[in-house]
Amino acid sequence: MINIKFPDGSVRTYDEGVTAYEIAMSISPRLASDVLAANVKFESDAPESKGTTYDLNRPINADAAVSLLKWDDDDAKRVFWHSSSHLLAEALESLYPGVKFGIGPAIENGFYYDVDLNGASITEADLPKVEKKMMELASKKEEFKRIDVSKAEALSYFEAKGDQYKCELISELEDGTITYYENGAFTDLCRGPHLRCTDVIKAVKLTAIAGAYWRGDEKRQQLTRIYGITFPKKSMLEEYIKVMEEAKKRDHRKLGKEMELFTFSSRVGMGLPLWLPRGSQLRYTLETFLRKRQAALGYLQVVTPNIGSKDLYVTSGHYAKYGKDSFQPIHTPQEGEEYMLKPMNCPHHCEIFRSAPRSYRDLPLRYAEFGTVYRYEQSGELHGLTRVRGFTQDDAHLFCRPDQIQEEFEKVIDLILYVFKTLNFDNYLAQVSLRDPNNKEKYIGSDENWAKAEQGIIDAAAAKGLQTVVEYGEAAFYGPKLDFMVKDAIGRKWQLGTIQVDYNLPERFQLEFTDADGSKKRPVMIHRAPFGSLERFTAVLLEHTAGHLPLWLAPDQVKVLPVSEKYADYAKKVCELMNNSEIRASIDSRNETLGKRIREISMLRVPVLVIVGEKEVADGTLSVRREGVDQGSMPVEAFIDYFKAEVAKELSE
RNA sequence: GCCACUUUAGCUCAGUCGGUAGAGCAACGCAUUCGUAACGCGUAGGUCGCCAGUUCAAGUCUGGCAAGUGGCUCCA
Numbered sequence: 001m002i003n004i005k006f007p008d009g010s011v012r013t014y015d016e017g018v019t020a021y022e023i024a025m026s027i028s029p030r031l032a033s034d035v036l037a038a039n040v041k042f043e044s045d046a047p048e049s050k051g052t053t054y055d056l057n058r059p060i061n062a063d064a065a066v067s068l069l070k071w072d073d074d075d076a077k078r079v080f081w082h083s084s085s086h087l088l089a090e091a092l093e094s095l096y097p098g099v100k101f102g103i104g105p106a107i108e109n110g111f112y113y114d115v116d117l118n119g120a121s122i123t124e125a126d127l128p129k130v131e132k133k134m135m136e137l138a139s140k141k142e143e144f145k146r147i148d149v150s151k152a153e154a155l156s157y158f159e160a161k162g163d164q165y166k167c168e169l170i171s172e173l174e175d176g177t178i179t180y181y182e183n184g185a186f187t188d189l190c191r192g193p194h195l196r197c198t199d200v201i202k203a204v205k206l207t208a209i210a211g212a213y214w215r216g217d218e219k220r221q222q223l224t225r226i227y228g229i230t231f232p233k234k235s236m237l238e239e240y241i242k243v244m245e246e247a248k249k250r251d252h253r254k255l256g257k258e259m260e261l262f263t264f265s266s267r268v269g270m271g272l273p274l275w276l277p278r279g280s281q282l283r284y285t286l287e288t289f290l291r292k293r294q295a296a297l298g299y300l301q302v303v304t305p306n307i308g309s310k311d312l313y314v315t316s317g318h319y320a321k322y323g324k325d326s327f328q329p330i331h332t333p334q335e336g337e338e339y340m341l342k343p344m345n346c347p348h349h350c351e352i353f354r355s356a357p358r359s360y361r362d363l364p365l366r367y368a369e370f371g372t373v374y375r376y377e378q379s380g381e382l383h384g385l386t387r388v389r390g391f392t393q394d395d396a397h398l399f400c401r402p403d404q405i406q407e408e409f410e411k412v413i414d415l416i417l418y419v420f421k422t423l424n425f426d427n428y429l430a431q432v433s434l435r436d437p438n439n440k441e442k443y444i445g446s447d448e449n450w451a452k453a454e455q456g457i458i459d460a461a462a463a464k465g466l467q468t469v470v471e472y473g474e475a476a477f478y479g480p481k482l483d484f485m486v487k488d489a490i491g492r493k494w495q496l497g498t499i500q501v502d503y504n505l506p507e508r509f510q511l512e513f514t515d516a517d518g519s520k521k522r523p524v525m526i527h528r529a530p531f532g533s534l535e536r537f538t539a540v541l542l543e544h545t546a547g548h549l550p551l552w553l554a555p556d557q558v559k560v561l562p563v564s565e566k567y568a569d570y571a572k573k574v575c576e577l578m579n580n581s582e583i584r585a586s587i588d589s590r591n592e593t594l595g596k597r598i599r600e601i602s603m604l605r606v607p608v609l610v611i612v613g614e615k616e617v618a619d620g621t622l623s624v625r626r627e628g629v630d631q632g633s634m635p636v637e638a639f640i641d642y643f644k645a646e647v648a649k650e651l652s653e
Numbered sequence: 654g655c656c657a658c659u660u661u662a663g664c665u666c667a668g669u670c671g672g673u674a675g676a677g678c679a680a681c682g683c684a685u686u687c688g689u690a691a692c693g694c695g696u697a698g699g700u701c702g703c704c705a706g707u708u709c710a711a712g713u714c715u716g717g718c719a720a721g722u723g724g725c726u727c728c729a
Contacts, residue, residue, distance in 0.1 A: 227724080270720070476729060
């Protein structure tokens with residue numbers, strides 16, 4: 001007999017080898033039908049262990065704490081979707097004999113399987129057929145069977161099948177730890193865990209087909225990746241599809257068009273956004289917001305040119321690292337000099353630092369610039385405003401004494417959090433991006449400096465109480481980063497704010513300051529950009545707000561609508577009063593019905609509409625409508641006070 | 654850059670078996686002077702992404718190129 005402890009603290013005894021499914025049945029059949037997997041933590045496991053996700057049918061052979069996992073648990077979803085990928089594979093094998101399989105994991109929303117169709121092709125038009133096959137197999141109530149297998153057996157099975165991908169995976173595994181899972185006629189190399197039976201999969205949608213390199217290596221075979229999502233209830237799939245459709249409505253590319261913010265032209269060039277007047281106003285407001293804050297924090301605004309001599313980037317190391325993969329040098333016609341489009345601002349700022357002797361008393365020096373940079377991004381990577389070839393960073397470089405790094409770094413974290421808070425970005429992820437310890441040749445600088453810089457970031461994030469995740473291999477080539485990641489409307493992650501500690505560029509540029517004792521010392525640089533870039537930040541901001549920007553940021557804050565042209569003079573008068581109070585107001589007195597003008601202006605997401613007609617002219621008032629909601633009528637002065645109070649509220653800390 | 658798909662009026666989209674293109678909105682004109690999300694009538698607007706090919710005939714079929722979309726790889 002073994003003791004099984006439940007999350008509520010109660011303990012029951014079962015025969016050794018009992019399964020989680022049997023345990024659930026012993027509590028209630030209803031529970032057993034809802035349970036998808038179990039978390040099992042043996043008494044022999046380390047105290048800090050989170051336990052192991054177990055198949056419902058896998059025997060439990062020792063005393064353990066067991067919690068039964070239902071759909072709401074992320075671990076259960078993962079099992080559900082992982083099993084769904086095996087169901088997809090089974091369907092594909094029956095429809096496309098000879099298909100070979102790469103890997104088929106669960107992902108954040110669903111699953112995929114990478115397959116080699118052996119010369120056959122599959123298009124989106126074929127997906128309904130595959131979905132139908134999957135549902136047919138699911139309804140057969142096929143059990144997932146876990147089977148231990150030796151390495152030799154596994155290799156000979158997949159060699160006979162001709163599946164070189166599985167053979168490659170098996171060859172890297174240790175004998176004695178290899179398991180198969182079988183569902184119906186399909187056998188897969190898999191560590192599991194899986195569902196008990198396919199019949200809990202009640203709804204499936206294959207969402208996309210894409211190419212994906214085998215093992216993520218662009219030099220290797222490209223496989224066909226089929227993405228899908230499944231649910232235990234049909235209604236959940238319908239709900240999911242509805243949510244995705246809603247999310248697509250807030251795509252910044254669609255909003256950018258509707259709100260007349262930006263456009264692209266293939267004649268200008270791909271990935272080169274054109275900011276329309278309303279978008280430029282938005283961008284300018286964002287710049288002013290940050291500029292003001294930075295001035296208060298002791299930043300000094302600088303301006304540097306859009307090109308720089310190739311030598312500058314040879315010195316910085318950027319040329320060696322990115323030279324071949326960037327826009328190629330521009331040559332002067334007479335002297336044959338080589339210039340590059342500025343891909344980043346740091347080298348220019350280093351030269352500003354070098355332009356005069358610096359004392360320890362001068363530091364930290366904080367040079368800020370809304371610097372436009374150009375980077376060659378692969379054509380397939382370009383995406384709306386989130387990934388472009390020409391963009392403007394809200395960049396600054398802080399030249400510090402070593403003893404100032406910690407404090408300066410923490411102040412930058414505060415600034416980024418201030419920006420995020422003002423714009424209601426609460427779902428960000430702080431990511432500590434360190435260098436890949438197995439791939440040090442990708443980076444410049446000494447191990448000692450890297451260790452110092454990495455520790456500095458970890459300490460500063462901890463001091464600020466930030467919840468962070470650590471990612472290896474995500475550092476910049478000259479230093480580690482603290483990146484603030486935010487998701488877009490459909491869940492793609494983008495890096496916005498970033499802070500980087502850099503010991504390397506000061507060395508390459510031979511930067512120095514005179515310390516208190518008269519000796520020359522090397523400063524440390526902090527690179528930082530709270531928005532990241534104005535382009536990407538605008539994109540994510542639009543998706544977060546669905547275009548309903550806060551009042552202070554809206555390009556057009558107020559539109560004044562005279563009911564008919566008879567009241568245009570009054571409209572003009574109140575509009576001027578607002579403009580004098582620095583409210584971005586304008587008049588729409590077009591010869592169109594009021595209803596039509598309201599509709600069009602609402603589509604542009606203008607937050608406040610002010611309507612004036614006979615009554616308002618007589619009383620000296622305005623009829624105010626904000627975000628579609630009637631705010632009643634008020635005197636002009638009262639409206640201006642109301643407006644200013646609302647803006648102040650949005651910008652208050 | 655790679656794989657797949659897409660490209661018709663300013664925008665959103667129809668266009669069947671290959672027979673020289675259509676709607677709504679927008680624009681322009683007329684009428685209207687209007688009270689909280691589309692008033693009415695009319696006019697104009699197209700090298701069907703570009704270049705080849707097949708055909709008596711191509712928006713439609715084939716190939717190449719370009720741009721866009723979804724992934725992959727990359728991301729200073």
